[in-house]
Amino acid sequence: MAEPTTAGPAPQPEPLARSPIPTLTPTAIVAGWEVTDRSSDASTRLADLSPLAKVHVRASEDGALAAALDVRFLKAARDDYGVLITGSGPGEWTLIGPAGTAGDIAGRLSALDVDERITIVDLTHGRALVRLTGDAGSTLLATVCAVDLDEHTMPDGTCLRTSVARVVTDLVRDDRDGVRSYLLHCERSSGAYLAEQLRQVGEAHGLGVEGFAAAGR
């Protein structure tokens, strides 16, 4: 039997975080995450943004937190810090911010002076996240998603959760400089599958893969 060990940890190398979606070369390190580092001039592009901070918060559907966040279910809006607040469920929000800022986001949420119990869970590591930008995005999604993504049913600044290629996926319409763009995130272990399906479906639409930095965030 081994000696009882009480010594602290030995010095460790800086840990490297990996996305569930395989990176493509060349790669770079962003906030401790290994990311794809390339650009694409395709008119429709897919990027792995899994390193982005994703903070999940639960509270009552129409309580103090809901009022403080001022984002209703099925809506998405950016706050003063540039964090995208998505109304991802009834009494449930997913906040998406720059890589490495989950602690800050959670801290700000905790600091909100709301008169109800809220639950904050950092799901940065629990969700795979991609961005699909470009004209063919909705056409492409029509092969994997049954929901009507027409302008009148899902304009910019809205979100919903549905089945995408048979994976439960949060879909956020978050246009970039007037170009139609979607964020899609699902639980992490299905991320590689989901990204691969989008890539395959995108082949017919000339889908390009761009890196983390090139996708804007």
Added chain:
Amino acid sequence: MITLSCPWCGPRNVTEFAYGGESGARPDPATATPQPWRRYLYTNANPAGPVTETWLHRAGCRRYLVVERDTTTNEILAIRRPGGAPSTSARHATTGRATEQRP
């Protein structure tokens, strides 16, 4: 394919939802005797016509819903949140739960 108009998410394909069976009052387990308890476990009204059921919007808002549906046409007559509605049951947990897929 029928659609269910989720009170939270709007109309969605039925394939996004999980069917939870007929709603029914749960006897008080502390005082229940076998006969009524097993009636609760196993017997359904199974009407040909309107029925009140529990559904889960599994691929959407993850809310349990109270659905009134005509079983002869599958027409959805009403759909609402469980709050304030008659109590729905969580029974039949093992029914349809395949032992197949155990690791």
Added chain:
Amino acid sequence: MTAATTPGAATRLDPQPGEVIDRTDRFAFTWNGVEHHAYRGDTITSALAAAGVRVFSRSFKYSRPRGILTASYLDPGCTVQVDDEPNVRGSHRRIAPGQAVTAQNVWPSLDRDVKMANQAVGRFLTAGFYYKTFIKPQRLWPTYQRVLQRFAAGGTAPDTAPDRLRYDKRYAHPDVLVAGGGPAGMKAAVAAAKHGAKVLLVEEEHELGGHLRYGDTGDLDRLALLRAEVAASDVEVLTDAVVAGRYDGNLFAVVERSAPGLTERLTKVRAGVAIVAAGLIERPYVVEGNDLPGVLLSTAVRRLINLHAVKPGNRAVVLTANPQGDAAIADLQRAGVQVWAEDARAGGDIVRILGRGGVVGVEVGDGRKVPCDLVVTATGWTATTSLLNMAGDRPVYEPRIARFLPSQLPDDVLVTGGLAGDDDLDELLDHARAAGELAAERATEPGSVRGAALPVRPIVDACLPALPLHDHPAMFRGPTHGFVDFSEDVGSKDLAAAVAEGYDSSELAKRYTTATMGPSQGKLETVNAVAAVAEATGITIGQAGTTTWRPPYAPITLGALAGRNFEPVRVSPMQPWHEVHGAAPLVAGAWIRPDHYGDPAAEVRAVRDEVGIIDVTPIGKLDLQGPDVPNLLELLYVNKWQKLDVGRVRYGVMCAEDGVVLDDGVTGRLGPDHYLMSTTSSGAAGIWEWIENWLQTERPGWDVHVTPVTTAYASMNLAGPRSRDVLAPLTDVDLSADAFGYMHVRTGTIAAVEDCVLWRIGFTGELSYELHVPAGYGLHVWETLLAAGADHGIRAFGVEAQRTLRLEKGHLIVGQDTDGLTKAGSAGLGGLVKLDKPNFVGKPELVWQQEVGVTSTLVALQPVDPTEVPPEASQIVVAGRTVGRITSSRRSPTLGRGVCLGQVPPDLAAPGTHVTVRLPDGRDIVAVVQQHLAHVDPEGARLRG
């Protein structure tokens, strides 16, 4: 005439005004190995007909030669094999250069089919003949059956899967879907689009236009105008596509047969309102000889002449009852065919068609025999009400026009065109325009939520003008019996015989004779079949009724229905490592996991002797927060939870309301109101829903937030006597036995990764740490642990070794050692079930189970012969009857013998009992019931170390 090809029997005509062939693009293909030529735009049969081919198949039962009848998708005798594709509709499919086309269902060849002998004995192959014979001797039935299989219609399925994507699927959400791109459909689509609707127009033929395409120059002029209107609109047009089905919620299946680069694409259309403008199908005339090559419908000769410039014969007898027949006569005469006209409106008729391998003449109504090589009939129409039936309509028979009319429809389905009635083109287009406008209004008006149930109302109330009806002679059968179903070789005589035998409703007669069961699914045959049944039973067609048209309207390839066949796959963050290190994959539902890395026994020994590490990421993990979590745990687990201190974990078992074991796992208390629950891997999703169900529906007042975090963490179990030595240098958590004891939980840093959760638990029965690390760092921690453990003999182990280890330790697997009826009292849980708790799910049944006594219980067993390992599911028998079974078994590398768990009745459950185990090879062996479920270390000294 027996030869399948009659040189010079038909020829290509000079260019026709509406022809769809491109005479500048001529290419070669083969038909039964012989090279022929076609123009671009030719169908398979138009190209071959132009070359003089008349016979394209042999019939199913009697092996009769069959040729072109409809010159459309429905052509029953023109189904051919094209390369590796069976059952291609030769009168619809456009031939492509180099294709190899062969006849189907011929043996040995189209010209000489030995089954032709059946024609001679046809009189014995009456309706249901096989039900009446081959009864005895029974032992010969399989032999008869092989012979019957020789008659299987259809081509040959390919041997191999496609090497590339040939099929796809997509969703579409138009406001208005128009089924049918004839003049009415085109007009309705344009009108709806002008009214602001998003419109999808679907046409089965290769071009828009319907019957105008093969009409006269006036028709062609009208068509050009309509096409221009469509082109100028925003209407999305799909040609060579068909609306194959209407389903609940106004969902339509649209099959595109020539999507770019694809064999087929299925578009699932959720339409606001659908306009059905599917038109009419010309109905064959039932009379003797009506299946002979050279008997064509009037629309077929018009298609051949006007679209493909093929002269269908030299001397024709035309039976006409309507303007379409008259137009066919004009077309034939223009093409240089001699025509003998029998006008049904003036009492003309044909008695029988003469010939053997093809038409040689006709006996007409007055008894004269007219020699000819072509017979054309224009006796009426079948309304394509299929989509309407699927929308809940029950069309009614209208004797004045000898076809069915729609009666009532939901608000989200409208009808126009020939389905709705007759009139001249202008009035028809007015109707279609009104339908398009009404559809657009209904689909786009505020509050018209798509998919919401709409009331059903009679057609006359549907706010559309009723079209007039032009009286039409009701002609179904001539003075003689003929074929009703060409694909199934069923005649009017067979249907009459079926009725006489008691199969006297349309449904029974069809089932008995198989009429309408063939590839066209009744589109060509149903009304004639109903007419034959009505005639035999002495009732009207209206009384005999129609039958349910079942989807799909047109057949759909399995490839298109499957599409890309999405099958989600889940992998852990350590999957790249597993793949590099030779893990054998284990498919566990959506998860792919390492079963082993080549030597599971060595993996077991490493855990027992040194240290091993396993990826257990799929284990379900639920973050539970709130003041009512203890109440929730108390409700759902069979054991007690109120006194779980912060920093402790506990094992728990959940039951369903019927007392059956549902799941198990450990739950740890991380903070005052903060718990982390684990479930089985396969139970992860179900238990989450189970908990939410209780919280949302039964205990809405409880304040608990449940967040699934299964894959937010990479989970790994470091197990074995040296696990502490491996982990200690890598973590800031004090691992000493006193500071971090068995069944405790800590949070801390591992390999410089913060926010990890460490559980000291022992599924394997060894000192072990279950580490949950933020998933992005999973691979980093895994590799760091393996590197740090190298000096300690660390080895990765897979699910197989884990199963062996837990079996040695006697830990049950829910669903393997229990089954769908195993209540907690039979699961070997001992005192875990606390029946003295005031309330928990499953308690009533478990109380009663205890009162009446269990009928089965889980025990550990060891074969007397240590080399025996009874396979799992081996039965425990008493006097040759099963009384229990081996639920788990392995050869234990630790003990060097077979070890088992099993379900046995109570009288065999006492330790030391010898039971008989029947092995799959038939041998009986003896096994001994053990004192403890654990074969190894029953005292638990190792995991508490």
Added chain:
Amino acid sequence: MAGAGRGHGNGATNGRSPRYSAWDLARRGLTGEAWPPAWRKHELRPSYDVVIIGGGVHGLATAHYLAANHGITDVAVLDKGYIGGGGSGRNTAILRSNYLTPEGIAFYDRSLELYRGLAADLNFNVMFSQRGHMTLAHNDASLRTMRWRAEVNKLVGVDSEVIDPDEVAKLVPRMDVSSEARYPILGALWHPPGGIIRHDAVVWGYARGADSRGVQIHQNTEVLGIDVVAGRVTGVQTSRGAVSAPIVVNCTAGWSSLISDMAGVEMPVHTFPLQAAVTEPVQPFLDPVVVSGTLHVYVSQTDRGELVFGASVDPFASYSTRGSLEFIEGLAGHVLQLMPSLHNLRLLRQWAGLCDMTPDYSPIMGPTPVEGFYVDVGWGTYGFKAGPVSGEQMAACIATGATPELIAPFALSRFAAGELVGEKGAAAVGH
């Protein structure tokens, strides 16, 4: 066993429908003499000894064996539509007896035995083709369940064994047995006595057999009510008038709880549609019946060359039989996972029937708390397989007033007693 072996060789010859034979077929072919009706039409009488509700294989077989085995011929079979128009005409005609529990196996094995002799017994070729029945296992849990079934089957004397992927490939050359498959095939339960049959012929054969012995078959006769006086049944109200009878048997599927409700008997039944589909014919290539529980699909090829597909019941309860697109989409996906080369076969027709599911996937048979009211219901997806044995045993139950041993495990009272039948033990799709 009462009735076993009786009636063989001299089936339906009592001067009504003539014996079917190749010789007579030939004679009539030459002379043109027509065949008389296989069953006759009657006025509905005001009373019968036994009224059977439901003219499917269960109801007609019960009537047939009441007459043939017990001499009870004053029997009316009532059907609201045409005979065999319900589950009997909508199932995929798969027969097998390799169930999980000894009582289930014994029961279905007797059914197979009767099916084997049925053509001769009824003088009606029902075209039973014992081509073998294969249940695939795609994971170790289902492989274990297959072995469990095989071992219990062997003990009861039913031919069932677990085979490996190579043997699967030999029996079904087009099957993808590669380990690269998304759900690789690890083995299969192979049951040579299983097979397919012409389901309509079974209905018609029993109808003809029952008719020839004096049973009256009334089509288009809907039961609107059941009369119960002082705890015993006295008759039924129908769309063609009232009928009195001391014994009423509920042999319906899809409506069994509604019919039982008429007698005030509550049924633990939940009605679900079960869908099926058929392809265009292709040349024969698939001999055995293939079932995959994991992929929720079963496939067989008819002698005509069509592939017949089925799956699990629909995901929610309903009385609608319109069928759904998602069903055929899922079906095609699963079939192509098993046999990827079938991509360009075309699906020709889909349909649905109704299945009365019980909590333990086992039927409810025998007497009820209402005296004289019997049930033979709750068949789930297994009804057709059990047609002959159900008829035989229900007839014995009615004729003798005692519940035969073979159906005793399926009593209605088991639910209140909490003694569910163990077929649920290894719940998976099974056909």
